[in-house]
Amino acid sequence: MALFWPTRRGVETPVKAEARYPALVVASLVFVALIVVVFLFADVLAPYDYRTQSLINRLKPPVFLGGTWAHMLGTDELGRDVLSRLIYAIRFSVLVALGGTTIGAVIGTLLGFLAAHFRGWVEEAIMMMADVQASLPFMLIALALIALFGGSFALFIVIMGFYGWEVFARLTRGVVISANTQGFALAVVALGAPPWHVYARHILPNILSVLIVQFTLNFPQVILLETSLSFLGLGIRPPLTSLGQMLGAGRAYLMTAWWIAILPGMAIFLTTMSISILGDWIRDRLDPTLKSG
Amino acid sequence: MLGRHYLTKIVRGLLTIWIIVTFTFIALNLSGDPVDALVGDQASPEVIAHYREKFGLDRPLWQQYLAYLGSIAQGDFGLSLSDQQPAVSLIAAALPHTLRLGLLAFSVGLLLGIGLGIVAALNRNRPIDRFVMSFAVLGFSLPNFFLGILLILLFSLHWRLLPSSGDATIWHLILPAVTLGTHFAGTFARFTRSAMLEVLNKQYVVAARAKGVPRPRRVLWHALPNAAIPIITIIGLKLGDLVAGSIIVETVFAVPGVGRLLVNAVTSRDFALVQAILIMVSITMILANLAVDVIYTLIDPRMRAARAES
Numbered sequence: 001m002a003l004f005w006p007t008r009r010g011v012e013t014p015v016k017a018e019a020r021y022p023a024l025v026v027a028s029l030v031f032v033a034l035i036v037v038v039f040l041f042a043d044v045l046a047p048y049d050y051r052t053q054s055l056i057n058r059l060k061p062p063v064f065l066g067g068t069w070a071h072m073l074g075t076d077e078l079g080r081d082v083l084s085r086l087i088y089a090i091r092f093s094v095l096v097a098l099g100g101t102t103i104g105a106v107i108g109t110l111l112g113f114l115a116a117h118f119r120g121w122v123e124e125a126i127m128m129m130a131d132v133q134a135s136l137p138f139m140l141i142a143l144a145l146i147a148l149f150g151g152s153f154a155l156f157i158v159i160m161g162f163y164g165w166e167v168f169a170r171l172t173r174g175v176v177i178s179a180n181t182q183g184f185a186l187a188v189v190a191l192g193a194p195p196w197h198v199y200a201r202h203i204l205p206n207i208l209s210v211l212i213v214q215f216t217l218n219f220p221q222v223i224l225l226e227t228s229l230s231f232l233g234l235g236i237r238p239p240l241t242s243l244g245q246m247l248g249a250g251r252a253y254l255m256t257a258w259w260i261a262i263l264p265g266m267a268i269f270l271t272t273m274s275i276s277i278l279g280d281w282i283r284d285r286l287d288p289t290l291k292s293g
Numbered sequence: 294m295l296g297r298h299y300l301t302k303i304v305r306g307l308l309t310i311w312i313i314v315t316f317t318f319i320a321l322n323l324s325g326d327p328v329d330a331l332v333g334d335q336a337s338p339e340v341i342a343h344y345r346e347k348f349g350l351d352r353p354l355w356q357q358y359l360a361y362l363g364s365i366a367q368g369d370f371g372l373s374l375s376d377q378q379p380a381v382s383l384i385a386a387a388l389p390h391t392l393r394l395g396l397l398a399f400s401v402g403l404l405l406g407i408g409l410g411i412v413a414a415l416n417r418n419r420p421i422d423r424f425v426m427s428f429a430v431l432g433f434s435l436p437n438f439f440l441g442i443l444l445i446l447l448f449s450l451h452w453r454l455l456p457s458s459g460d461a462t463i464w465h466l467i468l469p470a471v472t473l474g475t476h477f478a479g480t481f482a483r484f485t486r487s488a489m490l491e492v493l494n495k496q497y498v499v500a501a502r503a504k505g506v507p508r509p510r511r512v513l514w515h516a517l518p519n520a521a522i523p524i525i526t527i528i529g530l531k532l533g534d535l536v537a538g539s540i541i542v543e544t545v546f547a548v549p550g551v552g553r554l555l556v557n558a559v560t561s562r563d564f565a566l567v568q569a570i571l572i573m574v575s576i577t578m579i580l581a582n583l584a585v586d587v588i589y590t591l592i593d594p595r596m597r598a599a600r601a602e603s
Contacts, residue, residue, distance in 0.1 A: 128308070131305070131309060137537040138537075139537035139540060143556075144317075144559075147558065147564050147567040224436055228436065232544055232556050244438070247439065248438075251545075258446055262443070262446070265439035268436055269434060269435055273430065273434035277430070
């Protein structure tokens with residue numbers, strides 16, 4: 001029975017191009033590329049300024065609901081062009097996610113190196129903090145920090161930077177401790193290289209691929225976190241915009257102008273889904289144990 | 294020793310709570326003088342001095358810290374800054390709403406997820422499997438605030454079938470519970486499927502089949518309990534998501550629970566209330582994880598042996 005004896009694909013069976021690059025993966029890749037282009041060229045692509053209000057053009061429908069091409073995706077309650085706002089919202093959301101994930105990765109990696117280098121109580125203290133952070137949902141920590149420090153844009157990126165540092169710290173610490181005992185590290189130490197030189201030039205390049213994979217895993221999480229907090233009105237606040245903030249503000253107009261809320265919602269959904277489909281696909285390709293079946 | 298295993302777990306849990314409490318104490322002190330916020334800038338020095346004495350703010354910092362630890366150990370989290378009620382009673386009033394919604398959503402997610410996961414595993418690589426797995430990907434990629442708004446748009450505004458705010462009746466609970474539960478159903482379906490696929494190929498299941506054990510009994514009696522360990526691990530890991538999810542879902546559907554209380558407290562920067570919720574949620578999370586650990590040893594004798602050794 002196929003259920004109990006999974007058919008194994010032989011080495012000689014050629015793999016079709018379609019199996020190597022499924023349509024869904026290609027579509028996700030195209031969508032992520034689109035998001036990158038919008039992020040980079042928002043100011044060129046947006047037909048209007050995202051803050052320009054026009055009270056005679058309020059709540060105009062998008063072109064597919066009988067609107068005009070002047071406002072392709074309609075306008076919101078203050079007459080601002082939804083397409084332009086969407087484009088800038090993508091830029092702000094991606095900016096926060098990039099900034100937050102980078103800060104988290106740098107802090108975590110540094111603390112991981114410190115823990116592996118000093119061992120003893122330094123390691124205990126750092127790992128303890130990692131445990132505390134892991135034991136709480138980050139949403140709660142972020143809300144507490146926002147309650148404490150308020151909601152400026154720069155501070156919000158820093159708060160997002162606290163997300164996921166503990167994963168980087170654990171990863172780095174583990175790999176560095178095992179690398180320290182390996183021949184290449186011992187050899188450089190024996191040659192008289194200072195510790196930072198060993199870490200930066202010899203060990204970091206060896207663990208970079210692991211860290212990059214973790215970066216791509218954290219990125220969509222930070223996007224979700226930012227959009228959730230902005231949706232609650234506690235993340236990115238007007239006059240700046242973000243996908244979550246548009247969705248939260250558009251909620252009040254669901255009856256009369258659903259597109260204000262639904263379009264940014266679709267953008268968040270498609271972005272996080274594309275990244276997770278791509279991530280799964282890359283992981284499956286890198287993991288030889290998942291190849292059969 | 295099994296007892297020692299739990300003792301270490303409990304000590305670590307207490308240590309975690311102590312660190313969080315210490316952080317909130319530091320944060321409270323950094324967030325500015327509560328007396329200034331209370332009396333305003335028109336108050337005379339005598340009034341300020343009176344309140345400083347009343348709140349114990351005139352004492353040295355280490356005494357304040359010990360007093361803070363003491364009051365938290367007694368369950369006294371101070372007064373909410375915005376309406377001067379004890380933070381604990383505000384939370385106690387909101388808690389039943391959160392528990393009702395959370396339990397309902399979690400059960401829906403668990404049952405639906407495990408059921409779909411088993412169906413997918415038994416029909417591996419067939420259309421049903423693909424359909425279930427697409428649902429799973431959809432379930433955890435749809436942010437819950439967006440799913441909630443889609444459901445409100447369709448079921449409350451368009452078809453006018455279900456109410457969209459509050460939690461007065463069971464009808465009110467349907468949309469928020471589905472919103473919160475879909476995410477869990479997606480995750481559980483995925484993990485149940487892979488855990489089931491792993492055990493369905495094991496020799497004891499093949500042996501049961503050879504003996505002529507009927508398929509439902511084989512799946513539910515021989516395979517499922519052995520697939521339970523990874524599923525329970527995920528349940529433990531997902532409790533945090535349940536807390537974070539209910540913060541959002543309660544706000545979307547105007548359910549007067551702890552999540553919405555927290556969002557309102559953060560919006561009005563009522564840090565006294567925020568710290569009370571933070572500490573109480575962390576205690577709950579640590580207890581819940583301890584419970585998951587106990588369940589492990591109850592259902593799996595191998596775990597008991599492994600923990601007794603370490």
